[in-house]
Amino acid sequence: MEQNKNKFSNWIRNSITARMLVVGVLLLVLLIPLSFVKDLITERSYRQKEVVNEINSKWGNEVILSGPILKIPYTIEKEEKSYNKKTESYFTTTKELSKFAYFFPEKLHIDSKVETKPLNRSIYKSVVYNSDIQVSGEFPIIDFSSEAVKPKSINWKKASIILQTSNLKGIRNTIEVQLGNQKLNMNPKYDTSSLNTIQSGAIPHIAENMLSPTPFSFTINVNGSESLQFIPIGKETSATMTSNWHSPSFNGLFLPEDGSRKITPSGFSASWKVLQINRQFEQAFFGYLPDLQEFSFGTKLIIPVDEYQKSERTAKYGFLVIGLTLLVFLMIQLVSKIYIHPFQYVMVGLALVMFYTLLISISEHSTFLKAYLIAAASVLILIGAYSRAILKGYKFPLLISVSLASLYGFIYIIIQLESYALLVGSIGLFAILAIIMFASRKIDWGNN
Structure with missing residues (x-):
């Protein structure tokens, strides 16, 4: 052994x-x-x-923003056939159903300035931002003829402006939309869709105002993190973005225009232009407003490879x-x-x-x-x-x-x-x- x-x-x-x-x-x-x-x-x-997710949720998560949308209620008549047991015969009744029409801007311009800063908790760090966003453009002459809606069925008195965003909590100012010569206060509205809705009250004298193209403008100041994106609902949408962040990732369905991207150690700038022909939806919806997030574009403020x-x-x-x-x-x-x-x-x-x-x-x-x-x-x-x-x-x-x-x-x-x-x-x-x-x-x- x-x-x-x-x-x-x-x-x-x-x-x-x-x-x-x-x-x-x-x-x-x-x-x-x-x-x-x-x-x-x-x-x-x-x-x-x-x-980082906890820090971002308290400061403000990613921001997706649409331009203003004109929301106008209208009614349609619907015939229903019913059976009368006593007379053993069918009869027809007409009901009025309430609907909403949604009209998008003819022109939409978005100018955003993004200021980033680090937030620390213990040994962990997140990068968040505050953005000043200037939105302007004009609505076209409103036309219901494509849906054969009778003029008397349009409820102009209850027409309103809505905005859609993914981050209500991050908004830092009272939003007022200048529509023509009117100033409209915006307030949140309960909605079960993935985007939050901000809606104005009824617009006075809108029927007279919409007989010609109507300009609009508003400013929104918002806290966010990770990314800032816009939905190109304008027939012609243009956007610019400048920031002090040095590591942007341009994402979404559309990239910045050639030659507009400038990235330096002190920040970046970029501009976009999206036409109606570039995306797959029309300028007006009747009866419903679809979720258009998939068409958004913008910038993801990525953190370079961390430790x-x-x-x-x-x-x-x-x-x-x-x-x-x-x-x-x-x-x-x-x-x-x-x-x-x-x-x-x-x-x-x-x-x-x-x-x-x-x-x-x-x-x-x-x-x-x-x-x-x-x-x-x-x-x-x-x-x-x-x-x-x-x-x-x-x-x-x-x-x-x-x-x-x-x-x-x-x-x-x-x-x-x-x-x-x-x-x-x-x-x-x-x-x-x-x-x-x-x-x-x-x-x-x-x-x-």
């Missing part, structure tokens, strides 16, 4: 195959704590999203870092004939795993670059000192430290890139493979 044990121990010590198997098994074992670190990063990221996203991307290279570092130790062991115990491999691997916990914990209180430098320097010093005790001398510990520092530097460059991350990563991995192949060419693989 003792003899078999000694044979196995000698095989582990002297066989290249055995040592490679041991390192391979240890690498797989070290994936367990690495997966725990990844779960920790995911958990902290979810917590950040929860806090948790960077930490998550860094952790994806954990297997590569641990595997290559253990491979360097293995090759040094094969070349120098210095025996490295499996326990020592485990200690080195755990030190490499600790890099990610240091990174995420420090980055929550500092910049990602500082956290990365501190975590990398700590691990390099620890592994360098430990390998000095294992391998003796300075030659091999210095090689390990330089290799690990190069690897950490390479990974940091990759995670900063977006469009070229895959290309740079592929070239780097090819170079690492070439170095390993070149360095291992003189190892005697016969002792297996």
